[in-house]
Amino acid sequence: MILATVLIVVLALGGGMMAARLLLKPAPDFSELSATVFQQPRALQSFELLDHHGAAFTNASLAGHWSFLFFGYTHCPDVCPTTLSVLNSVAARLTGTDDPVRFVFVTVDPERDTPEVLARYVTYFNGEFIGVTGERAAIDELTRQVGVMHMRVAGEADAASYLVDHTASVLLFNPDGRFQGLFSPPLDADTMAAEFLTIAGALR
Amino acid sequence: MRYLTGSLLLAWLFTASVAAEQTGLVVRDAWVREAPPGASVLAGYLQLENRGPETLVFDALSSSDFGRIELHRTLVEEGVAKMQPVGQLEIAAGESVSLEPGGMHLMLFNPGRPLQAGDRVDFSIQLANGASHAFEATVRRGAADEAHQHHHHHHHEH
Numbered sequence: 001m002i003l004a005t006v007l008i009v010v011l012a013l014g015g016g017m018m019a020a021r022l023l024l025k026p027a028p029d030f031s032e033l034s035a036t037v038f039q040q041p042r043a044l045q046s047f048e049l050l051d052h053h054g055a056a057f058t059n060a061s062l063a064g065h066w067s068f069l070f071f072g073y074t075h076c077p078d079v080c081p082t083t084l085s086v087l088n089s090v091a092a093r094l095t096g097t098d099d100p101v102r103f104v105f106v107t108v109d110p111e112r113d114t115p116e117v118l119a120r121y122v123t124y125f126n127g128e129f130i131g132v133t134g135e136r137a138a139i140d141e142l143t144r145q146v147g148v149m150h151m152r153v154a155g156e157a158d159a160a161s162y163l164v165d166h167t168a169s170v171l172l173f174n175p176d177g178r179f180q181g182l183f184s185p186p187l188d189a190d191t192m193a194a195e196f197l198t199i200a201g202a203l204r
Numbered sequence: 205m206r207y208l209t210g211s212l213l214l215a216w217l218f219t220a221s222v223a224a225e226q227t228g229l230v231v232r233d234a235w236v237r238e239a240p241p242g243a244s245v246l247a248g249y250l251q252l253e254n255r256g257p258e259t260l261v262f263d264a265l266s267s268s269d270f271g272r273i274e275l276h277r278t279l280v281e282e283g284v285a286k287m288q289p290v291g292q293l294e295i296a297a298g299e300s301v302s303l304e305p306g307g308m309h310l311m312l313f314n315p316g317r318p319l320q321a322g323d324r325v326d327f328s329i330q331l332a333n334g335a336s337h338a339f340e341a342t343v344r345r346g347a348a349d350e351a352h353q354h355h356h357h358h359h360h361e362h
Contacts, residue, residue: 077312
């Protein structure tokens with residue numbers, strides 16, 4: 001009886017302390033990081049795109065793991081290969097860590113970047129990378145929601161060789177599929193991997 | 205081996221000095237980024253130095269391996285990467301210019317053959333004064349942070 005009372009008191013105390021710890025737990029401070037981390041991660045409206053296998057890529061595809069999203073296009077000679085190479089290095093540094101991650105390349109040029117084109121492109125950098133394309137309207141809607149800019153620029157030679165100016169940041173989505181933050185250029189794989197672990201660890 | 209390295213170095217110094225005598229231009233570390241399958245545009249990078257007494261003005265670049273070459277600069281403005289054509293490149297006497305990932309680069313359109321890491325590509329720079337300068341670039345599977353990887357290699361093995 002006494003034992004039971006003690007147990008209850010201990011449990012109540014313990015529970016109270018845990019609740020207090022949860023309530024009083026200060027919001028993690030990410031101000032020292034070069035990455036931008038939102039205090040309130042932003043939910044996305046529902047979207048439906050296609051991955052490079054031709055399967056649906058939707059909000060559900062972002063759930064259950066962290067995701068790095070980069071928006072670009074395969075005819076991009078400098079920024080996109082550079083960024084995907086950096087992401088490949090980030091992936092190598094995060095292998096075997098506690099938080100599962102995925103890397104997604106979303107095209108802002110769906111007219112030229114079909115699933116087949118993307119399949120060859122993204123897997124060149126890393127066999128686990130996911131390429132995403134879809135209807136122009138769906139791409140525009142997603143990029144609008146996350147503040148990714150993209151603008152077609154006429155090429156010098158002919159109409160088919162146009163370039164696309166686009167946001168060069170890498171966007172980070174949390175395991176709830178919410179937009180959690182972003183890494184802005186210049187991108188460095190060591191910094192990105194270390195800061196990701198800090199962010200994921202603090203928000204786990 | 206030592207002799208070979210020595211003679212290679214001599215040969216390099218010799219070519220560099222001959223080139224410098226003719227045009228004042230020295231090209232170093234020229235490389236082409238190996239492209240993913242099916243790419244229609246590749247990027248090339250190099251270091252340029254003007255050892256001559258006069259400003260060098262670039263007219264055009266050509267290579268038998270590419271349909272067309274343009275000089276572009278990547279600018280990141282408010283987080284947006286923009287490709288800006290570089291109208292005319294000029295290098296003042298004694299100055300150097302670096303073409304590197306995320307900065308100024310060669311846009312190499314319509315490769316005539318599949319290029320893989322280790323392949324070599326011949327280029328020619330035509331200068332406004334009528335002279336031209338030939339150089340060779342190596343195709344590399346370039347990681348943007350290659351330098352970092354080498355620096356930190358040790359660190360990662362621990």
